[in-house]
Amino acid sequence: MEIKSIKSQTFIAFSFIILFFVASASAQALRQNFYQNVCPNVESLVRSAVQKKFQQTFVTAPATLRLFFHDCFVRGCDASVLIASGNNQAEKDHPDDISLAGDGFDTVIKAKAAVDSDPKCRNKVSCADILALATRDVVALAGGPSYKVELGRRDGRISTIASVQHNLPRPDFSLDQLNNMFARHGLTQPDMIALSGAHTIGFSHCSKFSKRIYNFNPKSRIDPTLNRNYVFQLRQMCPLRVDSRIAINMDPTTPQTFDNAYYKNLQQGRGLFVSDQVLFSDQRSRGTVNLFASNNTAFIKAFVIAITKLGRVGVKTGRQGEIRIDCTRPN
Structure with missing residues (x-):
């Protein structure tokens, strides 16, 4: 039984190695000038x-x-x-x-x-x-x-x-849950924090965070990591008995500018999701938040690295997949 178990574990490990090299080879097939000869413009x-x-x-x-x-x-x-x-x-x-x-x-x-x-x-x-x-x-x-x-x-x-199912981060994720999900796609904690900065131009619906401002847990109606003035503003925009589909800017300061204001907001307890605010409240990620908040250039550099890595996740290249004639359906 023990020998069979070792063989099984070896096979599983070998399978993961093969999958890793296949994924890496596909990602390496991407290049900036891919369409130079067929569609240069x-x-x-x-x-x-x-x-x-x-x-x-x-x-x-x-x-x-x-x-x-x-x-x-x-x-x-x-x-x-x-x-x-x-x-x-x-x-x-x-x-x-x-x-x-x-x-x-x-x-x-x-x-x-x-x-x-x-x-x-x-x-x-x-x-x-x-x-x-x-x-x-x-x-x-x-x-x-x-x-x-x-x-x-x-x-x-x-x-x-x-x-x-279970493949997208949720608004109530902890730092460990975020890191584990991003790591499955070859993305590090700094990558995850940089990509979270995209919320600087994002928006959400009241239903995704209303629990934080009305009924957080049996001990506290309000999430203690939230800025109290921010809670008051959110309650005005998201009344308890009003349509929860109302959209709210995730960056209350510069919602139409791609900048590092998202991280400055986290420092002030103005992260809309639990999964936003945890990046500052958890000591393991706070340093990166502080860096991006104080240095927009550092954020931009990290974001470009992270979104480039994101663009390599699970790509199909060569003879895999197809070129869809209509993006809304397979050929």
Whole structure:
């Protein structure tokens, strides 16, 4: 029995090693000039479409950025989150994805149409790459960095509501829960804290945090890590018996600027989610929060590193997947 157990453990360990090398090889296949010969102006085509959408509504920025994150964390960065289902059984139909703003989806659809309007580019660029480029562009348009994007992703053919379960961080996560989930995707604690900074242009609905300001636990109605003045402001915007779908800016100071204000807010007890405020209240992550709060350049540098690593998660390359003709359904 003991010999069989050792063999079983060895097989499992070997399987994980194989999976690691396959994932690493796929990520290494990405490169910045991937479309140089087939669609050399892909970045300008996407950027132009994103700019038009951004001018129509600022929601384009946080919606697209959140869409990219949700896509990569579930089945890898393969645009599977964009696939629609006739029976409401796709990723986007899961309760954790229903709140994804339509402007994010619309941004990718419009950018895809812009790319395909060039005969040289038609059906040559994946929806996954278009989403990655659009994400970079909305960050830049909101005042953040314009970084180089690695390209060469292929689109996935599968999108199931079941695959979302337990694959996205929750608003009430502890630091350990956050670190464990991000580590599964090869992301470190500093990466996680830097990516959390995207909440500087994000928004949420009252239902996601109302417990913190009305009924935290049997001992305290209010989460003790929250700034009391902030609680008062949140209660005004989210009355207990009013529609919980009301949207609230996650950064109460500069909600339409991609900057390090998110971390300054955490220092003052103004993190909207438990999973935001824990980054400051937990001593293990407070140092990084303080660094980013005092040094916007350090935050920007860390964010670019982290979102580049995020863009490599579970990618399909080479003959894997496909180039979707319509981003909302497999070919």
